[in-house]
Amino acid sequence: MYLMRILGTLLVFFPVLSVLIEHQRSVWLMILLAMNAFVWPTLAWLRARNSPSPLMAEHQNLVLDAGAGGFWIAMMAVNPLASVVIATILLADRLSAGGVALMKKAAAVMLGVFLVTWLTQGMAVDLFVSQRTMFATLPLIAIYLMALSILTDSIALRLRIKSRELERIAMMDPLLDIANRRLLEKRIDHELKKLQLSCRESALMFIDIDNFKDVNDRFGHKVGDTMLAAVSQILHIATRPTDTPARLGGDEFVILLPNTTLDEAHIVATRIMEAAAVMKDVAQEAVHCTLSIGIACATRDMASVTDWLQAADNALYRAKREGKNRIFAH
Numbered sequence: 001m002y003l004m005r006i007l008g009t010l011l012v013f014f015p016v017l018s019v020l021i022e023h024q025r026s027v028w029l030m031i032l033l034a035m036n037a038f039v040w041p042t043l044a045w046l047r048a049r050n051s052p053s054p055l056m057a058e059h060q061n062l063v064l065d066a067g068a069g070g071f072w073i074a075m076m077a078v079n080p081l082a083s084v085v086i087a088t089i090l091l092a093d094r095l096s097a098g099g100v101a102l103m104k105k106a107a108a109v110m111l112g113v114f115l116v117t118w119l120t121q122g123m124a125v126d127l128f129v130s131q132r133t134m135f136a137t138l139p140l141i142a143i144y145l146m147a148l149s150i151l152t153d154s155i156a157l158r159l160r161i162k163s164r165e166l167e168r169i170a171m172m173d174p175l176l177d178i179a180n181r182r183l184l185e186k187r188i189d190h191e192l193k194k195l196q197l198s199c200r201e202s203a204l205m206f207i208d209i210d211n212f213k214d215v216n217d218r219f220g221h222k223v224g225d226t227m228l229a230a231v232s233q234i235l236h237i238a239t240r241p242t243d244t245p246a247r248l249g250g251d252e253f254v255i256l257l258p259n260t261t262l263d264e265a266h267i268v269a270t271r272i273m274e275a276a277a278v279m280k281d282v283a284q285e286a287v288h289c290t291l292s293i294g295i296a297c298a299t300r301d302m303a304s305v306t307d308w309l310q311a312a313d314n315a316l317y318r319a320k321r322e323g324k325n326r327i328f329a330h
Contacts, residue, residue, distance in 0.1 A: 001048075001058055001097070005041040005065070007147055008093070011140040012072070012086055013037035018133040019076040023126070029075065036068055059098055066090050066106035070114035077126040078118070082137050089144055096152055175225060176232040178253075179246035187244045187256050188305045194258075195298060203257040203265035204308050206294040206316035207235075207272065210324045212251035219285050224251075227279075227289060234275045238268060254312070262297045262329050269293045269327045292319040295329035 016033055044061040051057035069090045073083040087110065094106040118124075171183035179187075191202050209215075209231060216224040228251065235245035235253060244256040257265050272291065279289045294315025298308050311330075319328035 001061075002041060002045040004093070004147065004151060005044060005061075008065075008089070008144055009037040009041055011144050012069075014136040015079075015082040015085070015133055015140060016072050016076060018130070018136045019079045019082055022130060022133070023077060025075065033072070036072075040068075059102055062094055062097055062102060063106050063109050066094060066110040067113040070110035070112070071117050073110075074114045074117035074121060077121075077124040079129060079133065080127055081129045081134060085137055085141055089140065089148075093148060096148065173247040176229055176247055178232045178235070179244055181246065181248055184244060184246035184248070184254055184256065185305050188308060191256060191258050192298065192302055192305065192308065195302065200259055201261050201297045203260040203262060203295055203297050204312040205255040205257060205265060205269060206248075206296075206312040207231075207253040207255070207269075208292045208316055208320065209251040210290040210292055210320075215287055219287065223285050223287065227287065230279055231276060231289070231291075234272055238272045238275065254309070260297075262295065265295045265297070266327060266329050269295060269329075273325075273327065290325035292316060292324045293327045294319050295327065297329075 013033060013036075017030065020030055020033065044058075044064070048054045048057040048061060069086050073079075073086060076082055090110065091103055091107055095103040171180060171186075172178065173180045188204070195202060209227065212224065212227070215227060228247075231253065232245070232247070235255060239245050239255060239257070242258055246254050246256070248254050255268075257268065260268075273293065276289045276291050280286065294312050294317065296308065296311035296315050298311075302308050302311075315328045315330055318330075319326050322328065
């Protein structure tokens with residue numbers, strides 16, 4: 001806002017000065033115009049910067065800008081070209097900065113200040129626009145509107161980036177920086193739709209850390225969280241970029257393996273189990289990590305996300321029931 005205010009007051013200075021000179025206004029009024037153009041932007045910046053609520057202070061500054069616009073429109077005897085351009089730019093700027101509510105407030109203040117000033121100045125109206133005033137107004141129209149468009153586009157780009165970042169955060173597990181259930185179910189649903197259109201297989205792998213509750217009870221949650229992070233890292237390393245490793249909750253992980261047969265998924269599961277087995281030390285504690293893994297393949301006949309998750313969960317249950325530290329696939 002500081003740079004835009006400097007640019008705006010500078011560009012407004014010339015058409016207003018042109019009209020004031022034509023109307024033979026006092027030197028003091030021109031000095032006031034210069035202060036508005038060259039001193040006020042810095043005062044407004046300092047006021048907002050030192051305020052406990054900078055956003056609120058800046059909105060107040062924007063309303064004061066509109067009031068100043070109404071004052072100068074009246075002092076120009078409602079010069080049609082300069083007045084319309086200044087009023088339009090001020091209101092458009094408020095709309096982009098604070099929405100309709102700020103624009104309405106600014107418009108009310110602008111109109112109020114204009115009416116008070118105009119009435120005290122004898123309701124002067126001069127509709128003549130000189131060539132000098134016209135040329136002095138053209139840079140305000142061209143340069144400021146272009147700058148406002150560039151600023152608006154820049155803000156929109158930053159908002160899109162932030163929106164994507166927030167969406168990514170909403171789809172990731174906050175502890176492990178791995179996909180959460182929300183993202184996993186979206187990917188599974190997308191994969192099921194693709195399977196309905198093609199004759200291929202995809203696999204879903206359920207992974208559970210054996211006796212994880214005992215690790216938490218014996219060594220504390222710090223060791224448990226470190227173990228979860230280590231397993232998460234193993235899943236990232238053992239999978240392809242097209243796969244989706246995710247945390248379903250607690251110590252349960254799921255991996256979506258698109259375009260993968262049951263045998264290929266079994267090879268991946270074996271690689272994961274071997275990597276977990278060599279983990280002997282977690283957060284400086286001697287902890288042995290074993291995994292139980294269930295695998296279920298989906299074909300074009302699989303009905304829903306829930307059905308596929310349930311099939312993989314059933315396979316995991318079989319692996320646990322048969323003694324843990326093993327893989328069951330069907």
